[in-house]
Amino acid sequence: AQSVTQLGSHVSVSEGALVLLRCNYSSSVPPYLFWYVQYPNQGLQLLLKYTSAATLVKGINGFEAEFKKSETSFHLTKPSAHMSDAAEYFCAVRLAAGNKLTFGGGTRVLVKP
Amino acid sequence: EPEVTQTPSHQVTQMGQEVILRCVPISNHLYFYWYRQILGQKVEFLVSFYNNEISEKSEIFDDQFSVERPDGSNFTLKIRSTKLEDSAMYFCASTDWGDTEAFFGQGTRLTVV
Numbered sequence: 438a439q440s441v442t443q444l445g446s447h448v449s450v451s452e453g454a455l456v457l458l459r460c461n462y463s464s465s466v467p468p469y470l471f472w473y474v475q476y477p478n479q480g481l482q483l484l485l486k487y488t489s490a491a492t493l494v495k496g497i498n499g500f501e502a503e504f505k506k507s508e509t510s511f512h513l514t515k516p517s518a519h520m521s522d523a524a525e526y527f528c529a530v531r532l533a534a535g536n537k538l539t540f541g542g543g544t545r546v547l548v549k550p
Numbered sequence: 551e552p553e554v555t556q557t558p559s560h561q562v563t564q565m566g567q568e569v570i571l572r573c574v575p576i577s578n579h580l581y582f583y584w585y586r587q588i589l590g591q592k593v594e595f596l597v598s599f600y601n602n603e604i605s606e607k608s609e610i611f612d613d614q615f616s617v618e619r620p621d622g623s624n625f626t627l628k629i630r631s632t633k634l635e636d637s638a639m640y641f642c643a644s645t646d647w648g649d650t651e652a653f654f655g656q657g658t659r660l661t662v663v
Contacts (some may be wrong), residue, residue, distance in 0.1 A: 469650045480656040540593040
């Protein structure tokens with residue numbers, strides 16, 4: 438079984454400030470981990486994924502995430518927020534290729550000018 | 551770039567009516583999924599489909615739901631007798647063999663009145 442917890446349902450950051458979105462998971466086997474972004478009234482777009490290669494993963498739009506097995510975490514960061522980063526972000530875990538994704542509750546990011 | 555397409559983008563239906571949501575997964579993919587997202591809530595897994603049969607389903611996916619791959623390209627979700635609580639965004643997704651990431655469609659917003 439697997440589960441995902443995202444700390445903070447809403448995060449507000451100033452433009453140019455660091456974005457940090459927290460994700461912790463539980464999994465019975467080494468997981469595959471993902472971050473998806475959802476812009477208003479749109480579908481889910483993959484930001485980045487961890488698949489047991491490098492623990493620091495770089496994604497699109499300047500985002501990156503670090504897999505820390507000891508902390509069972511996969512936090513998402515971006516050094517400098519842009520107005521276009523305003524969206525909802527979902528962390529997700531999958532146990533194996535082909536298996537279902539289990540999503541966290543999502544974090545809505547608001548970027549202030 | 552290949553993409554998952556869903557139709558319709560919006561569907562309004564009367565309670566008790568049957569609805570069919572349609573999806574065209576990426577053509578060489580082998581695993582197909584339906585997820586739903588009730589407004590303001592997280593994305594929830596409904597069902598996965600592989601080799602022309604259901605491989606896994608959640609508790610949400612009760613006898614009112616069914617899936618079908620009627621031909622080589624379409625993947626449908628049928629809700630036999632819709633309830634108010636079926637109102638949600640429904641996402642179709644697909645993956646290839648060995649792929650770890652799921653590709654999502656833009657979703658169908660279902661409103662049951």
